[in-house]
Amino acid sequence: MPDPSAVTVERLKKRFGQRTAVDGLSFSVAAGEIYGLLGPNGAGKTTTLRVLAGLLRPTEGVARIDGVDVGSDPRQAQRHLGFLTGTTGLYGRLTAREVLVYFGTLQDMPRPRIAARIDELTAVLDLRAILDRRCEALSSGQKQRISVARAVIHDPPVLILDEPTVGLDVLASRFLREYIGAERARGKAVIFSTHYLAEAELLCDRIGLLYQGALLAEGRPRDLRAQAGDATSLEEAFLRLVTDLVAA
Amino acid sequence: MNLPHVSAVFRKELRETLRDRRTLTVMFLFPLVVYPLVSLLMAEVMAGKQATDEARTSHVALVDPDPASRATLAALLDKKGNGIEVTRDVSLAQATGLDVSNGLIDAVVEVAPEKTAAKAKAAGPLPVRIVYDETRPISDQAHDRVTKALDSVLPNGCFQSYAVTGASLATKTKVGGYVLSKILPLIVVIMTMLGAFYPAIDITAGERERGTLETLLSSPVQRFDLMTGKVLAVAALSLLTGVLNIVSMSLTVAEGARLAAGSPILAIPWPRAAATLLIVVPAAFLFGSVMVAIGAMARSFKEAQTLLMPVYLLCFTPSLVAGMADFRLTGLTMLVPGTNLTLLARDLMLGEAHLLATVIVMASTIGFGAVALAFAARLYDSERLLSSTDADLVSLSAWLRHLVSRPAAPGSPEATGAPPVPPSAGQAVALFGVAFVLWFFAFTWLQRWNLIPGLMISQWVGFLGLVWVYARLCRRPLGDVLVFRRPAPLALAGAACVGLSGWIILGILADKVMPPPREVVENIRNLIHPPGGSRSLALSVFALAVTPAICEEALFRGAILQGLRRQFSLPVSCLLTGILFGVMHGDVWRFVPTTILGVLLSWVALTSGSIIPSMLVHVLNNGVLIVLGYYGLDQAGDNLSGRASVLILGAAVIFMLGGLAAIRRAGRQTPAATGA
Numbered sequence: 001m002p003d004p005s006a007v008t009v010e011r012l013k014k015r016f017g018q019r020t021a022v023d024g025l026s027f028s029v030a031a032g033e034i035y036g037l038l039g040p041n042g043a044g045k046t047t048t049l050r051v052l053a054g055l056l057r058p059t060e061g062v063a064r065i066d067g068v069d070v071g072s073d074p075r076q077a078q079r080h081l082g083f084l085t086g087t088t089g090l091y092g093r094l095t096a097r098e099v100l101v102y103f104g105t106l107q108d109m110p111r112p113r114i115a116a117r118i119d120e121l122t123a124v125l126d127l128r129a130i131l132d133r134r135c136e137a138l139s140s141g142q143k144q145r146i147s148v149a150r151a152v153i154h155d156p157p158v159l160i161l162d163e164p165t166v167g168l169d170v171l172a173s174r175f176l177r178e179y180i181g182a183e184r185a186r187g188k189a190v191i192f193s194t195h196y197l198a199e200a201e202l203l204c205d206r207i208g209l210l211y212q213g214a215l216l217a218e219g220r221p222r223d224l225r226a227q228a229g230d231a232t233s234l235e236e237a238f239l240r241l242v243t244d245l246v247a248a
Numbered sequence: 249m250n251l252p253h254v255s256a257v258f259r260k261e262l263r264e265t266l267r268d269r270r271t272l273t274v275m276f277l278f279p280l281v282v283y284p285l286v287s288l289l290m291a292e293v294m295a296g297k298q299a300t301d302e303a304r305t306s307h308v309a310l311v312d313p314d315p316a317s318r319a320t321l322a323a324l325l326d327k328k329g330n331g332i333e334v335t336r337d338v339s340l341a342q343a344t345g346l347d348v349s350n351g352l353i354d355a356v357v358e359v360a361p362e363k364t365a366a367k368a369k370a371a372g373p374l375p376v377r378i379v380y381d382e383t384r385p386i387s388d389q390a391h392d393r394v395t396k397a398l399d400s401v402l403p404n405g406c407f408q409s410y411a412v413t414g415a416s417l418a419t420k421t422k423v424g425g426y427v428l429s430k431i432l433p434l435i436v437v438i439m440t441m442l443g444a445f446y447p448a449i450d451i452t453a454g455e456r457e458r459g460t461l462e463t464l465l466s467s468p469v470q471r472f473d474l475m476t477g478k479v480l481a482v483a484a485l486s487l488l489t490g491v492l493n494i495v496s497m498s499l500t501v502a503e504g505a506r507l508a509a510g511s512p513i514l515a516i517p518w519p520r521a522a523a524t525l526l527i528v529v530p531a532a533f534l535f536g537s538v539m540v541a542i543g544a545m546a547r548s549f550k551e552a553q554t555l556l557m558p559v560y561l562l563c564f565t566p567s568l569v570a571g572m573a574d575f576r577l578t579g580l581t582m583l584v585p586g587t588n589l590t591l592l593a594r595d596l597m598l599g600e601a602h603l604l605a606t607v608i609v610m611a612s613t614i615g616f617g618a619v620a621l622a623f624a625a626r627l628y629d630s631e632r633l634l635s636s637t638d639a640d641l642v643s644l645s646a647w648l649r650h651l652v653s654r655p656a657a658p659g660s661p662e663a664t665g666a667p668p669v670p671p672s673a674g675q676a677v678a679l680f681g682v683a684f685v686l687w688f689f690a691f692t693w694l695q696r697w698n699l700i701p702g703l704m705i706s707q708w709v710g711f712l713g714l715v716w717v718y719a720r721l722c723r724r725p726l727g728d729v730l731v732f733r734r735p736a737p738l739a740l741a742g743a744a745c746v747g748l749s750g751w752i753i754l755g756i757l758a759d760k761v762m763p764p765p766r767e768v769v770e771n772i773r774n775l776i777h778p779p780g781g782s783r784s785l786a787l788s789v790f791a792l793a794v795t796p797a798i799c800e801e802a803l804f805r806g807a808i809l810q811g812l813r814r815q816f817s818l819p820v821s822c823l824l825t826g827i828l829f830g831v832m833h834g835d836v837w838r839f840v841p842t843t844i845l846g847v848l849l850s851w852v853a854l855t856s857g858s859i860i861p862s863m864l865v866h867v868l869n870n871g872v873l874i875v876l877g878y879y880g881l882d883q884a885g886d887n888l889s890g891r892a893s894v895l896i897l898g899a900a901v902i903f904m905l906g907g908l909a910a911i912r913r914a915g916r917q918t919p920a921a922t923g924a
Binding site for chain 2: 053054055083085106
């Protein structure tokens with residue numbers, strides 16, 4: 001039985017001034033599960049993930065990472081998660097190894113543990129050829145592999161990935177998907193946000209469809225298709241559900 | 249050339265730039281405020297220094313064995329206008345260079361017996377030697393004055409009566425230290441600042457621009473730890489720049505002097521130059537913290553540069569003033585950032601630094617740096633950095649309104665035509681900026697042209713008109729902007745007490761903290777009551793008391809204070825408004841008392857919940873001084889005994905405290921009091 005307490009979001013609200021970006025959102029992600037957060041631009045995906053990553057404070061509601069309340073103790077929550085976005089930057093004038101050591105230190109990892117973890121990640125993510133090169137000299141795919149390594153250097157139980165495949169070519173995207181799948185197999189809870197619905201269908205165990213800051217529908221990909229009147233794809237299901245909502 | 253394309257690009261770039269409030273403020277408003285302020289400050293300080301130098305009397309000892317010759321020389325030197333006083337202290341009748349070195353006398357004017365005899369034989373000019381210390385400004389001034397006084401004496405045949413030679417007591421090392429003390433402190437402070445400039449931008453705005461900020465902030469590191477690390481890195485680079493400058497500048501001066509003179513005319517006091525390194529550590533920390541804090545506000549490298557340039561100039565000014573004005577490192581000067589470091593570096597180089605002053609300067613600088621660091625840590629909050637966004641500014645009118653008000657969010661009361669939102673701190677600062685620009689570039693010119701009409705136009709059309717325009721742009725009633733409400737009678741009574749006693753306390757304070765030069769006091773007296781009595785008392789009271797009490801209060805205690813109160817606590821709002829009020833008066837010597845008066849008026853307005861009591865305090869404060877000046881009683885206090893002064897001050901303090909207590913009590917009974 002997967003542990004249901006890896007990520008819990010309850011009636012989460014986030015306002016910026018008078019604009020409500022997230023409006024009473026609730027969902028949970030179990031350990032060993034990939035949860036897809038899908039929706040159009042401005043649906044509140046990035047805001048939700050930033051709240052979960054301890055970057056933004058919730059206006060109302062609760063978000064817990066591995067049992068830690070993000071709102072009241074964001075630093076402690078950040079020890080239990082790895083956060084990665086498609087636009088995550090790396091320090092161009094540092095080598096990949098220096099970046100990993102830096103973030104490992106910020107996670108309070110002892111130096112031998114960091115070195116051992118870099119060795120593990122070098123094997124898993126194929127970093128050997130790029131580890132001692134400056135990040136500014138790396139390709140987009142190579143940079144994203146280093147970013148993944150940076151996000152998981154402390155081997156967190158929860159991974160938050162905000163459109164991690166943006167700008168990557170087919171091979172790099174597939175490599176990343178395979179890695180995420182492997183992490184699920186290791187018992188990690190993964191929250192995955194993407195624009196590519198086909199990618200989400202391929203990877204996610206469950207999907208939450210986000211629209212105007214609230215959940216429009218939630219379930220396994222095939223259940224969502226059924227819910228939308230046996231849609232042939234997740235994209236079609238999403239469009240039908242949104243159309244029904246607007247019409248109502 | 250495709251003109252439509254050029255035009256399209258031109259319009260787009262202009263529109264995009266004009267919609268960026270911060271760039272716009274820094275690009276236009278800030279230079280218009282900061283540069284006049286800096287020039288005003290420099291001019292005031294230099295004028296004050298010149299007045300002080302001229303007013304100072306040079307004390308010289310005259311050593312001449314021939315009584316007749318001595319009497320002639322003493323009469324020449326003592327002549328009014330020379331600024332010289334020949335000492336009558338018998339213990340200094342045979343003064344030597346040692347007495348000059350010890351500071352007992354500024355210079356010794358010597359006529360040797362053999363020289364007197366030689367003069368009698370040759371009938372030529374009498375050789376006179378001035379023993380002085382060129383590295384002491386007072387002694388150097390005495391040398392210049394004696395030389396000038398004796399050189400100007402021409403007998404009937406137009407031959408000079410005296411052949412004056414100077415003999416400086418300063419050793420080559422002392423001269424080297426003196427030369428370095430004139431240039432090194434300022435350069436070290438400026439270069440230390442410059443050393444912090446780009447690293448501070450790179451690690452703050454650069455981090456944000458390169459997209460690494462989100463990555464970093466998702467790590468479990470406390471913001472204060474993060475900023476401390478960043479500030480220390482910037483400070484280390486800044487420190488390196490400062491040290492390199494001290495070493496390089498010392499070597500350059502020594503070598504430059506050798507090349508110019510062909511032989512070494514000065515020597516570098518290396519231990520003192522090394523001691524000067526002491527200031528680089530707190531300087532690097534202070535400038536590193538300030539620049540990192542400013543950089544943390546910026547969204548991009550370009551914006552950080554735009555923001556930091558005026559700050560650089562503002563940080564640079566106190567050091568420049570210190571370098572030029574040659575202040576002594578005492579009292580409040582020890583606490584003025586930049587100025588204190590420059591003066592300490594000078595004293596260290598001259599070997600004149602005192603331990604207590606050194607400790608106070610170092611501690612206060614580190615203290616200021618720590619405050620800036622705490623501020624930077626507060627600014628480096630992911631909530632602010634990741635959610636800040638500029639408003640939807642489309643039309644020119646929206647942009648104009650945006651300049652003075654917060655942008656209206658879609659669906660907000662402003663956007664839907666409902667009652668407008670209350671004032672903001674941004675509006676208050678923008679309003680002050682506009683008022684300052686008007687004051688500096690137009691009003692001062694108007695007042696120089698003709699004081700009373702110029703003052704009337706500046707105050708009624710300028711300040712009050714500006715508040716009216718502001719109220720119109722914000723779509724708020726003028727009475728609402730001014731907080732023009734009927735106050736409680738008790739608040740009015742309290743305000744009367746404060747107004748009648750404040751001028752005494754502030755006047756004594758001004759004399760104690762920063763006594764203005766005599767010329768400045770005379771100018772103010774002439775302004776209040778022109779010589780010859782050409783202005784009636786009623787006109788003076790209306791122009792100089794009633795008018796500012798209404799118009800300045802409308803601007804400062806109305807629009808500006810209410811805006812600042814939205815964002816800051818009551819004490820901070822009062823302090824900020826007081827400082828802006830002090831700055832607007834554009835007088836260095838009156839800055840401290842005017843600022844305190846501004847703080848007091850702000851407290852009265854907020855506590856009573858109405859602008860009318862602060863207007864009453866203002867009109868009484870100015871009015872009493874005008875009436876006293878009119879009847880020639882304003883200098884009566886100068887002749888009072890110490891005991892009488894203390895009694896009057898004590899009575900004034902009691903009167904003021906009573907007034908403040910009454911206002912506070914009245915405010916507690918008024919729901920709208922204390923603002924917010």
